Amino acid sequence: MTTNREKTTMIRTTRRTLLAAALAAPAAARAQGWAPARPLRFVVPFPPGGATDVVARVLAERMQEKLGQPVTVENRTGAGGNVGVENVVRSAPDGHSILMGTTGTLTINPHLYTNMGFNPATDLAGISMAFATDHVLIVHPSVPAQTAQDFLALLRARPGQLSYGSGGNGSSTHLVPELFKLAARVEMQHVPYRGSAPALNDTVAGNVQVMLDQLPSALSMIQSGRVRALAVTGPRRSAVLPDLPTMAEIGLPDAQATSWGAVMAPAGTPAPAVERLAAVIREALAEPGVQQRLAAAGADAVSSTPAELAATMRAETEKWGRVVREARITVN
Structure with missing residues (x-):
């Protein structure tokens, strides 16, 4: 026979479960509810052929299958990657322009360039980590x-x-x-x-x-x-x-250090778009075929939530800022 205390515990547990489900449901619904209305631009701020470009192209292929729209990789180079980053920063925040940011463009360059005209920490919205290389x-x-x-x-x-x-x-x-x-x-x-x-x-x-x-x-x-x-x-x-x-x-x-890449969008991109893109990227990076293709290029598939990505950026920005200061590094 169930005691009153056991019944009360069961009711509380059920309420907590239902509350958690209720809180999670809107995010899931929003993510499933957003879909791109036209092709996506995936900006890589470096030339073709490097690890950053290879990962972006592998992801773009899988993303377009899952989203039902073409995802075109654009290589926009210059100023240590700042040209490509700024191109995305200035794009419409509607989910159709995304960036493959890197350790350097997101966490090192802010310590080196005094006139970038943008701040990766505030002018970009993190979607997900994508890869890491030693x-x-x-x-x-x-x-x-x-x-x-x-x-x-x-x-x-x-x-x-x-x-x-x-x-x-x-x-x-x-x-x-x-x-x-x-x-x-x-x-x-x-x-x-x-x-x-x-x-x-x-x-x-x-x-x-x-x-x-x-x-x-x-x-x-x-x-x-x-x-x-x-x-x-x-x-x-x-x-x-x-x-x-x-x-x-x-x-x-x-x-210890790794170079990494993360998918970003312009600040102000609607949450449903960020959530949908993050879900698609996580799904792609979980596929064994994608992991094998990245491993062949010497990269590890690494996904994250937007919050986890923000925490990584804060820690890496502090770490590389110290190196820049102590080594007295400047750019030409």
């Missing part, structure tokens, strides 16, 4: 270091004598090595290039000795033996290079 510490084969520990010892014995290449002042391939230098308390000379590809080419040629490149672009050079990989910067070992230690494993937990 950076990998690579050296030219002539560098007398077979392990990360050998390399740290070499840097400490020869401060400032080795040079690293980057994709330019303020790029992720500049900031991640500076974070590494701060964490390890070592010195290397910075040689900026007009993009990561020429920096990698010069690392392969031995014109610079070191690079902390994004894993997708460096992977083929590592696998062919043209550069030697020593460590990865992610929170765990890479599935494609499982023998490499993480920064934490070599005693530098503060050097």
Whole structure:
């Protein structure tokens, strides 16, 4: 026989369940109720071929099938990605213009450019995280270091004598090595290039000795033996290079870093549109086929809620702001 206390508990539990369902229902209904009225623009603020572009194109393909409208990727480059970001910021906030933002464009550039004319934190609405990629510490084969520990010892014995290449002042391939230098308390000379590809080419040629490149672009050079990989910067070992230690494993937990991408919309985009787009992106990123295609490019599929994305942006903005200040980084 059920006691009065048990009945009261059951009633309260049922009420809580119904209340939770009632609160969740409007969001679900709004998300299902919005549909694009015309093709979507998916702006990538970098040239075709990089990890950011590859992920955007994979997502665009799946999104258009789920939304019933074409999703066209537009590469709008310039000013460290600011040109593409501003294009979306100035677009109509109706769900038909979205951006593949990145670590650099969303959380690093605000510390480097004093006249951007927009603020990613307030002028964009987060939809979902999309991907994350590790950076990998690579050296030219002539560098007398077979392990990360050998390399740290070499840097400490020869401060400032080795040079690293980057994709330019303020790029992720500049900031991640500076974070590494701060964490390890070592010195290397910075040689900026007009993009990561020429920096990698010069690392392969031995014109610079070191690079902390994004894993997708460096992977083929590592696998062919043209550069030697020593460590990865992610929170765990890479599935494609499982023998490499993480920064934490070599005693530098503060050097942990990932480059990531997130889908954004102009601030003021209606909540039903944001919720529908977020749901579609989460569904796409959960598909094994999509995850495999991203993994082949060296990227991990990562989704989030808009609130989780906002928290990530706040933490990353604080982290990279400290690196910019302590390393005294400026842009040309």
